[in-house]
Amino acid sequence: MNASVIASFALLQGAPTQAIPQMIFMYGAIFAIFYFVLIRPQQKQRKSHEERVKTLKKGDEIVTAGGIVGEVLHIAASGKDGAATLADRITIKSGESKLIVERGRIAAVGGGTPAA
Secondary structure (H helix, E strand, O other), rough: HHHHHHHHHHHHHHHHHHHHHHHHHHHHHHHHHHHHHHHHHHHHHHHHHHHHHHHOOOOEEEOOOOOOEEEEEEEOOHHHOOOOOOEEEEEEEEEOOEEEEEEEEEEEEEEOOOOO
16 A cells, blocks of 8 residues: 555544544534523523513403403412412403403513503
8 A cells, every 4th residue: 555545544544533522512512502592591581471470460461372461350379378370360351351361371461550
């Protein structure tokens, strides 16, 4: 065999061992970008929404998942020891109608008094 063929073959065999740390760094950097740009903000937003829904009180304005806007009239807790669960029933007033919705179906929570 030619010496240049042997030298290039030796270089080719050494290349994957040098590329592995670079490839691991590249995949780690891509994961970090996805985490900080997509996953983390979504988790913070979901946690904030769940906290607002759990701390609903009479007079709050809400929007349901179906798009109904209403004012909270009554909250019926169904959990043990009065603990709030997502299956709680909430009575709201929308226009001249009263509706009962599940706490888990609330899409947004507004301010204290609804705008006229």
